[in-house]
Amino acid sequence: MTVQKISIIIPAYNEAATICQILTKVQEVILIQNIEKEIIIVDDCSTDATEAKIRQYMNANPSANIQFFKQKVNTGKGAALHTGISKATGDCLVIQDADLEYDPQEYNDLLRPIVNGYADVVYGSRFMGNNPHRVLFFWHTIGNKFLTFLSNMFTNLNLTDMETCYKMFKTAIIQNIKLKEKRFGFEPEITAKISRVPKIRIYEVGISYYGRTYEEGKKINWKDGVRAIYCILKYGAFRS
Template identity: 70%
Template sequence: MKPASTLSIVVPAFNEAATIHRILDRVKAVELIGNLQKEILIINDCSTDDTEGAIDRYVRQNPDLNIRYHRHPQNLGKGAALHTGIRLATGEYLIIQDADLEYDPREYNELLQPILDGFADVVYGSRFQGSKPHRILFFWHTLGNKFLTTLSNAFNNLNLTDMETCYKLFRTRQLQSLVLREQRFGFEPEVTAKISRIPGIRIYEVGISYYGRTYQEGKKIGWRDGFRAIYCILKYGM
């Protein structure tokens, strides 16, 4: 019998003590299609709140859950946390999961399906297509996302609707073959540009739900990150 494959779930976390246990509960509850097992890699990017304590308590309360924990000795940024998680991943497939509650792990299987069916190598979860629920929040933030996606598409010859989405599912070895440099939110345009240049790569999109949060609720991305994203699209898309 062929051994079960594994989905590596990379969770970058910075000051998410209030929600980290809730998102881990949701990840734990998911039953993956294809008999896939779960490897959860939590990368604590030197949080200044009780994120580490919350993770430690959760691990002790769930000893059967395959959780691997790594803490950065200094705050390096979300992209750097993802680099660490990608490097440590051992699963055949890898998905990115933010530690907040904006994305629903119950939708992993919808992203996995095109890969397991043999059609895709990479699947993006789009917040801008499909009939799933989407929280109504910021006009300019949404407009900025669409502008960045269009600009990225133009440089990379793609037709994505949501380049900036958190939910990106990869074949792990393909992702690990890339040299990724962006330490913060520039990760999204950089990985999109570089993954699109792998010969024969098949990129798909599926619609997902989005339970966005406000800045008062802990959202971290800002206008400076938008300008950095433009820079990264130009830099890596040339």
């Protein structure tokens, strides 16, 4: 596939401490085949200085291809992604969290299976390969692996990391999927729905993971895990 531009979707909520750093990291990435970058930031009605930091960065970097959107009310990461996906004009799009847990330098690893004509969707797995992985929460790891296992049961995929942030799609595919989940249910919903796209080709590549603690700003909790189970069943076992 010829890829001329990718859209980088960044949902942000109260990420004033890291938003400029991640934007700089994204800007520094040199993509294979001189692929152009389009950065789409969706602020989910932050209550800190996130918006001010973004506007300050955009003013200081006028040549950067950045679009900024702000949700009128806080409705969740999934809702912010819906907005970003609808605005994307790239041939492919990738999801990038606004914290520093994932390394934009690995975009090319996600791109290669698509550019080389093998994949339509590429997941970046934190649980395969020899990439750096910060040692943090045992039960989070068990939870992630359980959710992936449960999701795989209903999608008949053999993913190792369904909950990963790094998912790259051909834009036309994801823009044609009707998404409903407004919070962290986005991950199992999109996985269930892309698994049913006829002749879809899904690949995984190993990625690094620089996780953060709750003191450092991590937001997902056990309630989101319960919601993920509900979404796996809703969009997998009990789909219409």
